[in-house]
Amino acid sequence: MSATVDRTNIPTKADTDLWLRMYRQMLRIRKFEDHVNDLYTRALMPGLAHLYIGEEAIAVGVCEALRADDYITSTHRGHGHCLAKGADVSLMFAELLGKEAGYCKGKGGSMHIADPATGNLGANAIVGGSTGIATGAAFSAKRLGTGQVAVCFFGDGALGQGLLYEVMNMAALWKLPVIYVCENNLYNEYTHMSEATAGNIELRGPAFGVPAETIDGQDVRLVYRTMQRLVDRARKGEGPSMLFCNTYRFHGHHVGDVAREYYRSKQEEALWKTERDPVTLMFKALISEGIADQGALEKIQSEVETEMEAAAKFGVDAPYPSSDKVDQDIYA
C-alpha cells in the first residue's frame, strides 16, 4: 500500500467509514481468536481450534462485498468467515465451548458453526466438502431469481479434492452466481502446498471457462474491491469466478501444533508476522493516509477488546445442554 494519497481520487466519507469498519472487523476476528487460543490453552475449550489469525483481510474483504442475504460456506478454519458475515460473537463463543446458547446448541462446535440469519450455510470439517453446497446455493438463487450470490471459502488443501472441479464444471455450464475463494496460506495442514499441488493453480479456473485471478490476501481493500467486481459479475448473470488470495496462517494448523519447524521455518513465520500482518498493514495505512489518528484506532482496539472479553465470558458462563438433547434435531 502506497503511503501517498492519490489526489485524483480522494476518498469519500463513505469510503473512509467502510475502511474503518473493515479495520474493526479484522480486529474483532484477531481478538476473538486470541480469546479462543487463551480458552483452549487454559483447557476450557474442548476439541480442536483452527485459528484464522493472519488471514483476516480475506474474510472481511469478501464479506463486506456481500449482501446480508448472500450465502457463504466456510471451512474448519471458519471463525473469521462466520464473524465477518455478521455472526454474534457471544453465540460463537458459546458454540465453541459446547454450550446450549451456542449457534448450533453446542452440537456443531468450532468446525460447524452455521447461521441461516446471516446466510452462513455452515463451516465444514471435510476439506472441500462444502464446494457442492455453495454451488447448490447459487443454483437455488438463480432458479428462484433472488439475486443472491454464494461464496465458497476453501484453502489450498482443497485444490486436491475432485468435488471442487466437478462443481466448477457445472457452475460454468449453468452460469451459476458462485465465487470460489481460495485462501492460499501455503500449507495443506502440515505439508507445504508445493509438495501436494502440481501445475499453475490459477489455470484451474480457466480450464472450465471460469475466470480466475490471484491477489494479495493481506490487503483488505484490495480483496474488497476485487470481490465487488466478481460479485457484481455473478449478480448480473455472468457466471462463476475464482479468486486466489495469497495469505499465511500465523499459528499452527490447530492450537497445539507448536513444534512446526519440520514443515516451516521460524524465519518465514517471523517475516509474515512483521511484514505482512493484515491488521497492522491496515492500521499503518489508515494513519499514513490521514483517515484516522493513532488515538482513534486505539479506541477501536479497546472497544473490541471489551466486546470480546464480555462475549467470551458469556460463553464460559453459559450452561451446557442437558443430556436429553442428544437425540433431538436428527430429523426435521
Added chain:
Amino acid sequence: MPEAATAVREITLAEAVREALAEELRRDPKVFICGEDIAEAGHPFKVLTGLVQEFGPERVLDTPISEPGFTGLAVGAAMTGMRPVVDIMFGDFIGLTMDQMVNQAAKIHYMSGGKWRCPMVMRTTLGATRRSAAQHSQSLHAWMCHVPGLKVVLPSTPYDAKGLLKSAIRDENPVVFFEDKMMYRLKGPVPAEEYTIPLGVADVKRVGEDITIVATSSMVQIALGAAKLLDEYDISAEVIDPRTLWPLDEKTLIDSAKKTSRVIVMDEGYGRYGVTAELASVIAEGAFFNLEAPVKRLGAMHVPIPFSPPLEDATVPTEKTVFDAARALCGK
C-alpha cells in the same frame, strides 16, 4: 387413502415412479430432478421418459457424469429452498456420493442445531440377476441405513413405489429411495387419484399364521411366491414388507413374530452386517420369548456379484430357498 385392492387400473413400477415424479413436479415448482441421461434419454431404464417434454430441461436436468458433484449441488440447493430429486443411475454408484450424503446431507440439520434442513431425495437402484456384473448389480442400501439423519425407502410394488416416493419428496429430510431394477416392469394396481403412503409404516402383504417372512424390495415377490408353495404343505406364511428401513416400523414386525413364533428375514443386500442382521436383532429382542426357533436370515451371498448367469443366480435367494428354509423352521 384408497386401498390397492379396490383399484382397477394396473401400471408398472416404472410408470408408478414416473407418475409420482410428474405429480410432484406439477404440485411444487421447487421440485426438480437431476442426474445423468434423464432428460431426452429418459434414463437407461426409461423410467423418466416424457418428463422433460412436460417440465422442460431446467426441471429435468441432465448433469455431467459427476455423481459427487451433482449430489453436493443438490444438498446446497435443498438447504436453500429447492427440493431436488437426485437420480443415481445404478446403486453401485452411491459410493461416489457418500461424503455428500453421509457427512453433508445427513448431518447438516443436527450439526446446525436444527437450523438448516436438507429436503432432498436420492433415487437409485438395487438388485442382481441382470447380468451386469460386480459394479452394476449390488444392493447397498444397508450403507445408507447406517447413517443417522438419512431415511431409507425400499418399495416392492407399483402402489407402494408411487405413494412412498411422493411422501419422500415432501419429507423435510434427505431420503434415499432404492428401486429394484428388475421390478420396473412389474405390474400392479395403482389408483388414478392422489394418495401418499407415510414413511415408517410396514405393510402386511399376506396374512398367515405359522411363519413370518419379513422381506424387502425385490425379495417381497419371492416371499409371496414361496408362501403359495408353502400353502401346499399346510404352512401358512405371513409376509411383511417394512417398506422403509429407516424409520423402521418395529412394532408390526415384532407383533407378527409373536403371533407366528417363527421368522425368516430376507433382503437382497449382503447378509453380513446387513439389513437382515438388524431386522433379526429387532425381532429377537422384541419377541424372544415367543419364538420357537432362531430367526433365519436370507440375503445375498458374501461375494462380489459375478457375471456368468449360473454363478450370479447362485448369489440371491429364490422361492425354493425360502420354501426350504420355512419348512425346516416349521419342521414340515
